[in-house]
Amino acid sequence: MEDLINKEEVSTSNDSMTVPTLFPPVRLRRKLLRRTLSASLLGLFPFFSATTEAATLLGHQVQSGGTLDMQFPLSDYFQRYAAEGGNPRPTAGHALLFFPKGFDPSRPWPILIVTSTTDFACTSIMDAPWYRDAAMKEGWVVLATDTNIRPNADSLQWRLAPLTAGLQMIRNEWPQSAQWPIAFAGLSGGAKRSGILAAMLAKNHGLRICGLFLAGISSDRVTAGYKDYQPPTDFLNVPIWISSGTADQVATLGAQENVYYSLKRTGFKEVRLERFFGGHGLRSAEIQRALHWFREVGRF
Numbered sequence: 001m002e003d004l005i006n007k008e009e010v011s012t013s014n015d016s017m018t019v020p021t022l023f024p025p026v027r028l029r030r031k032l033l034r035r036t037l038s039a040s041l042l043g044l045f046p047f048f049s050a051t052t053e054a055a056t057l058l059g060h061q062v063q064s065g066g067t068l069d070m071q072f073p074l075s076d077y078f079q080r081y082a083a084e085g086g087n088p089r090p091t092a093g094h095a096l097l098f099f100p101k102g103f104d105p106s107r108p109w110p111i112l113i114v115t116s117t118t119d120f121a122c123t124s125i126m127d128a129p130w131y132r133d134a135a136m137k138e139g140w141v142v143l144a145t146d147t148n149i150r151p152n153a154d155s156l157q158w159r160l161a162p163l164t165a166g167l168q169m170i171r172n173e174w175p176q177s178a179q180w181p182i183a184f185a186g187l188s189g190g191a192k193r194s195g196i197l198a199a200m201l202a203k204n205h206g207l208r209i210c211g212l213f214l215a216g217i218s219s220d221r222v223t224a225g226y227k228d229y230q231p232p233t234d235f236l237n238v239p240i241w242i243s244s245g246t247a248d249q250v251a252t253l254g255a256q257e258n259v260y261y262s263l264k265r266t267g268f269k270e271v272r273l274e275r276f277f278g279g280h281g282l283r284s285a286e287i288q289r290a291l292h293w294f295r296e297v298g299r300f
Contacts, residue, residue: 055105057097057173065101065136070094071148072169074162082147082161090147093162093169096125098132098142105174110181110210110300112291113163114144115197117189118154124190131185134287138295140183143170159193160200167207181300183211183291187282188250191217199225202235209235211294213287215243216280218251220262239270239297241290243283250280270297 055062060070071092074082083089103109112135116127128144135142145162170177184194191214199222201207212222226235240263244256253275260273272293276283 055103058169062099062103062105064099064103066099068095068097068099070097072166074147074165078161078165082151082158084157085153085155087151087153087155087158088149090149090162092148093165094125094146094148095162095166095169096128096142096144098128098135100136100139100141102139103141105177108176108180108300109139109141110183110291110295111141111143111177112213113182113184113194113197114142115159115184115186115190115194116144117187118193119189121150122190124159127187127190130187130282130284131287134284134291137288138291140291156193156196160197163197164201178206179208181208181210181294181298183209183213183294185213185215185287187215188217188280191215192219192221195220195222196225198222198238199229199231199235202231202238203229209238210298210300211290212238212240213243213290214240214259215282215286216245216248216251216256217242217259218255220259220266222268223262223266226266236267237269239294240268240272241286241293242271242273243286243290244273244275245278245280246275247278248280 057068058070058072060068062068071094074090074093078093079089079091100109112131114124114128114131116122116124123146124144125146128142131142143166145166147158147162151158184198186192186194194212195214195217198209198212202209214222222240242256242260244251244253246253248256256273260271263271274286274289276286
């Protein structure tokens with residue numbers, strides 16, 4: 001897999017553009033853009049009252065145990081944010097959500113955010129179904145986001161814009177979701193990018209981050225994100241599950257052990273390196289074990 005750092009440096013060449021987003025100021029590392037990110041995810045929203053009627057999200061009915069594949073509007077600043085570095089301007093976000101049985105937005109539910117690698121033109125929406133069975137068994141909502149068009153370069157901004165807009169959309173509809181636990185998950189380059197996104201969003205104080213599931217990860221991007229974006233020190237309490245295939249030739253056992261020890265040296269308190277028989281991929285049973293562990297550690 002290509003190195004995530006190189007992808008980000010190439011794809012974010014416009015150093016002067018500043019756009020408002022949902023987050024307070026964060027310093028993008030090296031050649032990444034510097035910007036002021038203004039509004040908070042913890043802003044005030046209209047009061048939401050749950051009823052016995054079926055839940056809806058932007059007018060779409062949400063079925064218990066069901067799937068919702070939908071588009072949602074992207075405001076002008078999210079369009080500009082996604083287009084930084086020479087990408088086209090998307091006009092809408094695309095969200096794929098899986099809901100567990102018994103889902104009712106008046107109750108708290110953990111959310112698993114899926115992020116894919118940028119290799120092979122993969123998207124997070126393509127990867128999300130791999131996590132569905134495990135998440136449904138453990139009572140998690142699965143969320144993956146994208147835009148309605150393809151980018152020239154699959155940059156960090158391109159991924160972050162629809163994700164933050166999608167989270168804002170959910171909070172506008174269900175304000176109480178601001179208190180729901182959120183975990184990030186990815187395979188290979190998606191695991192690296194999950195670590196960076198988690199550190200960036202933890203900087204905001206607006207997300208209750210409860211776990212990182214990192215499968216087939218060959219280098220420690222979580223520590224890099226922690227040092228670059230400087231989230232609160234309680235970010236070091238986030239439990240991290242490294243899922244390692246014994247026959248993985250892309251992210252070898254030695255490489256994943258190095259990730260484990262790097263995280264421990266940084267100060268992360270809850271890190272597990274768990275191996276399974278297999279190669280560079282995901283195992284549903286491992287995902288389920290990790291989600292169950294996140295619940296135990298976070299006591300939710």
